[in-house]
Amino acid sequence: MFNERIYNFSAGPSMLPLPVLEKAASEITNYNGSGMSVMEMSHRSRAYQEVFDGTKALFREVLSVPDTHEILFMQGGATGQFAAVAMNLIGSTGKADYAVTGNFSGLAAREARKYGQVHLAADTSERKHTAIPRQDELELSPDAAYLHYCANNTIYGTEWDYTPKAGCPVVADMSSNILSKPVDIAGHGLIYAGVQKNMAPAGMAAVIIDKSLAGHELPCTPTILSYKTMIDKDSMYNTPPTFNIYLLGLTLQWVKERGGVRGMEELRELRSSILYDFLDNSKLFSGCADRSARSKMNVTFRTADPDLDASFVKEAAARGLVSLGGHRIVGGMRASIYNAMPVEGVRRLVEFMAKFESEHKI
Ligand SMILES: Cc1ncc(COP(=O)(O)O)c(C=O)c1O
Numbered sequence: 001m002f003n004e005r006i007y008n009f010s011a012g013p014s015m016l017p018l019p020v021l022e023k024a025a026s027e028i029t030n031y032n033g034s035g036m037s038v039m040e041m042s043h044r045s046r047a048y049q050e051v052f053d054g055t056k057a058l059f060r061e062v063l064s065v066p067d068t069h070e071i072l073f074m075q076g077g078a079t080g081q082f083a084a085v086a087m088n089l090i091g092s093t094g095k096a097d098y099a100v101t102g103n104f105s106g107l108a109a110r111e112a113r114k115y116g117q118v119h120l121a122a123d124t125s126e127r128k129h130t131a132i133p134r135q136d137e138l139e140l141s142p143d144a145a146y147l148h149y150c151a152n153n154t155i156y157g158t159e160w161d162y163t164p165k166a167g168c169p170v171v172a173d174m175s176s177n178i179l180s181k182p183v184d185i186a187g188h189g190l191i192y193a194g195v196q197k198n199m200a201p202a203g204m205a206a207v208i209i210d211k212s213l214a215g216h217e218l219p220c221t222p223t224i225l226s227y228k229t230m231i232d233k234d235s236m237y238n239t240p241p242t243f244n245i246y247l248l249g250l251t252l253q254w255v256k257e258r259g260g261v262r263g264m265e266e267l268r269e270l271r272s273s274i275l276y277d278f279l280d281n282s283k284l285f286s287g288c289a290d291r292s293a294r295s296k297m298n299v300t301f302r303t304a305d306p307d308l309d310a311s312f313v314k315e316a317a318a319r320g321l322v323s324l325g326g327h328r329i330v331g332g333m334r335a336s337i338y339n340a341m342p343v344e345g346v347r348r349l350v351e352f353m354a355k356f357e358s359e360h361k362i
Contacts, residue, residue, distance in 0.1 A: 002320055007345035010323035011154050011298060012176065012197040015340040020250040038246040043239050052240070055249030062252050062260055063178075065185050065208055072207040072227065073235045073245050078104070078175045078194030079111075080225065081205050085171055085190065086112035087221040088228075089146050089213060097121040097144040097166065102129045102153030103329060104173060112148070115218060121147060129156040132293040135164060144168050146189060152177035154197075155327040157300030157334060158293040163187040169213060177297050178206070179255055180339055181265040189213050197297075198338045200248040204241045255339065264339050271337045271346045272296035278350045284308075284357040288332060302332030303360075309333060312356055321349050 008015045031038045034047050041048045059071050074080060090096050090112060098109035099122040106125075112118050119141045122133040140147065147166040152159040154176040164170060169189025178193040185191065190209045196202035207227070214227040223229050229237050255264060276294060279287045279301055288300035303309055309332055313325045326332040337346055 006320035006322055007341065007348060008322050009335045009337070009341070009345075009349070011327070011334060011336040012194070013202045014197050014336055014338050016200075016247075017251060017254045017340045020247065020254050020340075023250050024247060039243050041242065043236060043242050048242060051242075051246050051249060052236075055245050055252065058249060058252035058256065059206065062255055063183055063185065063208070068210055068212070069185055069208050070211050070214075070231050072209065072230045073240055073248075074205050074207055074230060075203065075224070075241055076205065077196075077203060078173060078192060078205050079107070081173070081192040081194075081207065082108040082111035083114075084207075084221075084225040084227070085146070085148065085192070086115040087225060088217040089169070089171070089190070090116035091145070091216050091218050093143045093145045095119060095141060095144050097138075097141050097147040097168075099123075099133060099138060099147065099149040099164065100125065101132055101158060101160075102150060102156045103327075104154065104175070105148070105150035108148055108150070108173060116145075119144065127290075129153060129158065130288060130293065131290045132158050132160050135162065138164060138166075140166050142167070146171045148173070150175075152295055152297050154298050154336070155300075155329060155334075157287075157289045157295045157298045159295035159297065169210065175205075176336075176338075177295075179251075179261060179264060180268045180297060182261045195244060195248060197336070198340075199251050200244045204244040204248075206248070267339070267343065268296045268337070271341060271343055272299060274343070274346045274350055275299045275335060275337070278353060282353070282357060284360060285333075285353060288330070297336065297338055299335045299337060300326060300330070300332060301335075302326070306331060308360060312353075315356065316349070316352055319348075319352055321345075321352060324349075 056071050095117040097119050100106045101124045109118050121138045124131050146169045148171045150173040163184045171190045174191050175194040176197050179198045192205050192207045195204045214231050217226050284303050285301050316324050324333050326334045
């Protein structure tokens with residue numbers, strides 16, 4: 001039992017900024033003098049429309065989204081977008097390129113195969129997804145409707161440090177690194193992100209779409225997944241996830257007050273360098289990803305002994321450093337250090353790693 005907040009290294013849902021949670025708590029029964037919670041408000045009410053418009057405007061401002069692109073809030077998480085992207089975009093040529101660099105890009109490719117022909121522009125599975133392909137390693141098709149990649153591989157702890165270029169629109173899954181650094185929006189036809197890591201409670205995806213790409217969906221596309229419908233109805237074709245959108249607004253305000261995405265980028269450099277510097281000097285722990293592909297959001301590492309890994313995760317949890325176990329596919333450890341993780345949390349983790357290492361000399 002903990003009586004205070006602990007350092008939660010979960011990959012998602014993950015920590016939200018404390019001031020965001022406190023603000024939401026203070027308004028939970030009476031939002032802005034309305035006499036009701038945001039959760040209880042009609043999504044068609046003026047009060048809620050203000051919440052919605054405010055979140056959207058902040059999103060545009062914080063990520064510098066140009067007018068060519070629309071911002072959508074959709075249900076079904078990032079997985080819903082695996083289907084939506086294919087159903088809406090593959091129709092123009094019937095083919096799409098997918099760079100598979102981890103679990104979620106593999107799932108996205110598998111989903112797209114239901115709706116058209118998928119060509120793997122890259123597949124790092126033979127290297128156990130420890131690497132990210134360079135631009136000149138991508139095998140791009142001349143007739144792909146789009147190129148899909150996953151900007152940060154949450155499970156394997158790798159991250160693209162560039163926006164891939166292709167002769168077609170580029171689509172990115174940014175679920176686990178959105179809002180952590182400036183994004184080249186114009187270089188993308190579409191960006192989507194499940195919100196439960198860096199933005200808000202689970203259950204929603206934020207989508208940034210070049211408006212010119214909408215309106216060509218396959219006839220079988222459910223209305224709720226049609227980008228054209230969602231653009232025309234301003235994400236309110238049906239009842240939107242009202243509370244998520246409100247909370248996202250609070251998180252965006254928090255990001256803005258801390259220097260925006262540039263401020264977040266400085267912090268992610270600091271947090272990740274503390275951890276990687278330790279790993280690079282450790283005799284017990286080693287990082288899992290290739291150095292050139294290391295993620296600054298999900299740091300994966302292990303010892304040489306799975307039993308020792310399990311003891312580490314258990315002992316860390318007893319000290320209030322929780323959810324450090326690696327994903328069940330890969331084992332080992334993973335520290336997810338999104339925007340809301342205080343630098344102090346990473347320092348405490350490294351202190352504990354040093355102590356653990358001194359007690360388990362090899
Ligand atoms: C990069 C990435 N894409 C997609 C997903 C799936 O997200 P959701 O559970 O919102 O469908 C995840 C979930 O962890 C993820 O990390």
